[in-house]
Amino acid sequence: MHKRKIGFAEFAGICRNHGLKSTQQRFEIYSELIGSTEHPDAESVYTAIRKRMPSLSFDTVYRAMRTFEEKGAISRVSPGLERTRYDANMEPHHHFICGKCGTIKDFYSEEFNRISTPMEIDELGKAEYVHVEVRGLCNKCRKSKLT
């Protein structure tokens, strides 16, 4: 299931379920996202909606999408990091990233090393590599949370 069209009533229900107020702007933004298979960024969404709702402002799109994400109504495509970070360790290993403090810890896992491109990719293109990482809360942040 992908690319769906929803009415305001259904959207209002989704908002209620996530503790959000349902505004016309948010409806348009959410509609644009669920009606697309493009995984759009803020600008695409903004440009598309502007045609039918010229009063919409850019930061409303940004804010709405962040809010939807925080409340779990939509998800961010590839998590990424706040800034570019590098690793000079070139042997096969993986990363555990703390979502609270941003600490990145290396770990080694045979299991993860064995993950290979699924055949479902064949019809989409040529795979170059599979990226796997674990996100969570590091021990330090876990402790400080108890404080």
Add this chain to the structure above:
Amino acid sequence: MHKRKIGFAEFAGICRNHGLKSTQQRFEIYSELIGSTEHPDAESVYTAIRKRMPSLSFDTVYRAMRTFEEKGAISRVSPGLERTRYDANMEPHHHFICGKCGTIKDFYSEEFNRISTPMEIDELGKAEYVHVEVRGLCNKCRKSKLT
């Protein structure tokens, strides 16, 4: 193996292997990266080196790290995307991302769904989720490459 200290001679060898000129700045930058387990960003590297090499400029750090990465001497931690993109499809699925045009295609894979947190994480913190994605070249870009 992690957190190593290297001398200029060894560094020069690494550069030669990757077709790079070995400068004092690059040596400091590379040393900082390989001598750290922090997966630092440009600013950390810059700040650390500035103490001993006050003439170093910020953009040299950026440029050097990008160059190291392009030549395969170091790697970027979590690939991420150029801008934040969202997905309203909340059922379990994964993404194939084309490194050329940026197109993101959904795919469904039982195999990927089954990937679970490796036990190696236990000593690092509490895992929230595993993120997996496939990077490569989409069919469209593959074709246009032949032209």
Add this chain to the structure above:
DNA sequence: ATAAATGCAAAGGTTTTGCAATATG
């Protein structure tokens, strides 16, 4: 000698913020 790398400063691009006005539950 030639081509590449550096430093400087300025620009580029995306994302965020403060505030007054407005709309929602």
Add this chain to the structure above:
DNA sequence: CATATTGCAAAACCTTTGCATTTAT
């Protein structure tokens, strides 16, 4: 009605770029 959301504009932030100078091969 109280509170959250919007629009506007400006700022913040990370990263990149052009150019003259210096450096490595």
